Amino acid sequence: MDWQGKNVTVAGLGVSGVPAARVLHGLGAAVTVVNDGDDEKARxxxxxxxxxxxTVRLGDGATLPPGTELIVTAPGWRPDKPLFAAAAEAGVEVWGDVELAWRLRGLHGRKPVPWLAVTGTNGKTTTVRMLASILEAAGLxxxxxxxxxxxxxDAVLGEEPYGDLDVLAVELSSFQLHWAPSLRAHSAAVLNLAPDHIDWHxxxxxxxxDKGRIYEGNSVACVYNAADRATEDLVREADVEEGCRAIGFTLGPPGPSQLGVVDDLLVDRAFVPDxxxxxxxxxxxxxVRPPAPHxxxxxxxxxxxxxxxxVEPAAVREGLRSFRPDAHRIExxxxVAGVAYVDDSKATNTHAAQASLAAYDSIVWIAGGLAKGASFDELVARSAKRLRGVVLIGAERALIAEALARHAPEVPVADLDRTDTGAMSAAVREAARLARPGDTVLLAPACASMDxxxxxxxxxxxxxxxxxxxxAEHSA
Incomplete structure (x- = not known):
């Protein structure tokens, strides 16, 4: 595409909008940034x-600037926003930052770098960072x-500190995939699928x-979760290159074309001669640390x-051994007094909380926050036998309380009618009161935190x- 003088509107500032505006301006495009917010950071x-x-317009993200020929949007902007309705009426195409990066990856004669892409309701960041650790162990x-x-x-254009790379480990959200119609990865994985962001989609x-878009045009492998039929269905529906393989992963012994677990070993029956x-x-x-099932x-x-x-097997082992998970992920x-306290604040939906709860046998569960339209019945029903007690906090804790009353009426519940930040200290003390030596007090809220x-x-x-x-009080 000839960008010189092209009128491009960038929707949204932040981690994607600012680099997009800067790159497009550098290519000679006439860039206008529109942003809903007008706070100190935006200014x-x-x-x-x-x-x-x-050009930047703050506090006005609904109006399509005159003469716009293309919109590049931040991934979180909902498809039903008035700006996009106006774009559709005017025949203006909408790309996300991922689409823009994909189209620019060979700019100025640079060698396009292959993408290994990951999506899923939960586990994306951990998996991508594990993948990068393995690739680095292989000398890539x-x-x-x-x-x-x-x-x-920045990565595809070689901006510092990236330089010349061999391969990218790419985490993609459903929002990003929605706005990336031409993405074609070397190989991709959908880790799992569970209701999330339904209000957006x-x-x-x-x-x-939108999650399934990650498989479109894959050239080597579509990786799916053998325990989650929906991910395999997405592979079946994808239009891939000739010869691309479906590769499953399972926590049990693997079948042909799968990776899995035998005794205490991670094994590969996909990329072997027979x-x-x-x-x-x-x-x-x-x-693998921590060695929780998920x-x-x-x-x-x-x-x-x-x-x-x-990548050779030895590099897989070395990469997993050297990997350290980010904070707030089953940390x-x-x-204290024989009770383990574990922080899984990243469990912001029911699917993530279920995986966290499944890792421990006897739990005092701290939960609650913004439910994002979720139902908690299945989560509570599947976890009831593990619960010593529950401490509820947050704006929509009543939804969890109702599920507990239906599916775990015998489990003691401390319902803290508080949404101030000091409520966490009270929650920990209530959990300590309910816990017994050998238990785990687990923060796995199953909700967003912004309340x-x-x-x-x-x-x-x-x-x-x-x-x-x-x-500190116990040791004093």
Whole structure:
């Protein structure tokens, strides 16, 4: 595309909008940035862009600027926003930042770098970071980018600190995939599918369809979760290149064309000379930290993508051994009076909370927040036998309380009628009162955090601070 003088509207500032505006302006496009918000952060970003000659309109994200020939949108902007209705009426195409990055990856004669892409309701960031660790162990130049918080545009254009890379490990959300119609990955994985962001997509079917876009045009492997039939269905529906293979992962012994677990070993029956009769050891379960079931699944998905790219088994083991998970993902904080306190604040939906709860036998569960339209009946019913007690916080905790009354009426519940940030300290003390030696107090809220905290990180930090305060009192 000839960008010189092309009128491009960038919808939204932030981690994707600012780099998109900067890159497009550098290519000679006439860029106008529109943004709903007009807060201090937005004004600072706007000032930076205006200094470069870019037009910015704050507090007005609904009106299509005159003469717009293309919109590049931040992924979180909903498809039903008035701006996009106006674009459709005017015949203006809408791309996301991922689509723009994909189309620019060969700019200025640069060699296009292959993408190994990951999506799913839960586990995306951990899997992508595991994958990058494995690729690095194999001696490949790589970066974990995308929805993980690192601009894909900077990576594909070789901006510092990326330089010349061999392969990208790319995390993609359903929002990003919705706006990326021409993306064609080397190999891709859908880790799992569960109801999430239905308010944005409009239905579970639309959400799944956007997730499934990650398989379109794959050239080597479509990696799916053998325990989640919906992910395999997406592979069946995808239009892929001739010779692209469906590769499953399972927590049990793998069949041909699968990776799985035998005794305490992660093994490969997909990328071996005779997959019907042989399996290749990749790593031990103990090489994965933490070795919770859903994290083993993440490791298998990462290994499958790495093996699809030709990585040897020894590098898979080395990469998993050297990987350290991000904070607030099943993070052991401390033991106090024989009780383990675990922070999984990242469990912001029921599917993630279910995986977390399944990792422990006797739990005092701290839950609640913004439900995002979720139902908690299945989660509670499946976890009831593990619950010693429950402590509820947050704006929509009543939805969880109602599910507990229906499916676990015998479980003691402490319902804290508070949404202030200090409620976490009270929640930890209530959990300590309910817990017995050998139990795990688990923060796995199954809800978003914004009713009480800026984000799940702040929620997890509040939990950890409260636990350490409790530990200090016990040791005094």
């Amino acid at each position: 600072a970003q706007a000032a930076e862009l205006r200094a470069q000659g870019i 130049r790589t970066a974990a980018v995308g929805n993980i918080g690192v601009s894909l545009l 409009g239905s579970m079917e639309a959400y799944a369809a 997959r019907h009769k042989r399996a290749q050891e990749l790593a031990r379960v103990s090489d 994290n083993i699944a993440n490791a298998l998905a990462a290994a499958a993508l790495a093996r699809a790219f030709g 052991h904080v401390e033991d 009480m905290f800026a984000n799940y990180n702040k929620r997890g930090e509040a939990f950890a601070d409260a636990v350490r305060e409790l530990a």
